[in-house]
Amino acid sequence: MRTDIQWYPGHMTKTRREIEAQLKFVDLVAELLDARLPQSSRNPDIDSIAAGKPRLIILNKSDLADRKITIAWAEKFRAQGLGAVITDCKSGYGIDKIKPAAFSLLAEKRARDQAKGMSKTVRMMVCGIPNVGKSALINRLAGGKKARVEDRPGVTRARQWITVDNEFELMDTAGVLWPKFEDKDAAVRLALTGAIKDTVLDTAELALKMLEYLSQTEPETLKARYDIDLDGTPLELFERICKRRGMLIKGGEPDYDRCATMLLDELRAGKLGAVSFEKP
Secondary structure: OOOOOEOOOHHHHHHHHHHHHHHHHOOEEEEEEEOOOOOOOOOOHHHHHOOOOOEEEEEEOHHHOOHHHHHHHHHHHHHOOOEEEEOEOOOOEOHHHHHHHHHHHOHHHHHHHHHOOOOOOEEEEEEEOOOOOHHHHHHHHHOOOOOEOOOEOOEOOOOOEEEEEOOEEEEEOOOOOOOEOOOHHHHHHHHHHOOOOOOOOOHHHHHHHHHHHHHHHOHHHHHHHHOOOOOOOHHHHHHHHHHHOOOEOOOOOEOHHHHHHHHHHHHHOOOOOOOOOOOO
C-alpha cells in the first residue's frame, strides 16, 4: 500500500499562513482531534505555530471511540498542561464543557483584566485536520447563529468571527494536513477514519488493514457483524465477507472493491461499535 504520501495543496499552505497571521488576535487555540486516533489526527505543525498560546484539546467523535480509552487520552493531555474536553457534535455531548474549559485556561489573564476594570471577549481559534468535525462543533457552540462578518483589525472581509455569546467568539480555520506522513501506520489510520480521501489509497488494501486490526482488537464484534469464522488471514476474512454479503462478480469471484467500500463505510458510520485505533 502506498503510504509514503507527500502532499501539501496550495490552499493548505495559505491556511497555515492565515493561522500564523491571525494568532495575535486570539486568546487561545482549540485543537480538534478525532477521539479514535488522537495522536495521528494531531497536526504536529500546530505545536510550533501556536507556541505561547494556551491550548485546549477537544476529543471529538467520542461516540465512535472506546470511552475508557478516550478518558485516558484526556487525562494524558491534561498532565501535559493542556485543557481537554471530550465531545460528540452529533448529539451535542460535551459541548457545554468547552467554554468553561477555555475560561479556566485563561483564568489568570481574565482576573488581571477584571482587576483593571476591563471585561474582554474571549476569542478562540479552532484548528484541526480535515473531516474531524470543526464545522459541526462551531455550529453547536453558536447554536445555529449565522457567522458575523465585521471590519476589525486583523480581519479581512473574507474572515468571519462566529459569536457564541457576548463573552465568547470563535475563529474557524480550514482543515490542515502536514506535508508528509512520516508514520505509515498513522497514514493508514487516518485513511480508515476518512481524513484522507479514498482516492489517495487503495480501498481494497485499506479494507485488509482494517480487518487485520479488528480481528486482533475486536474479534467478537467482527464475527457478529459479518457472521464469519475468524480463522485465517485478513484476505480470507475479506473473501468470506464478500460471499456472505453477496458481493461477487462474474464467475462467483469476490468483488473486492465493492466490499471494501462497504466495510469502510460501516466502520466510519459506527456500525462496528466504538473502536479506538490508538491508546495513550
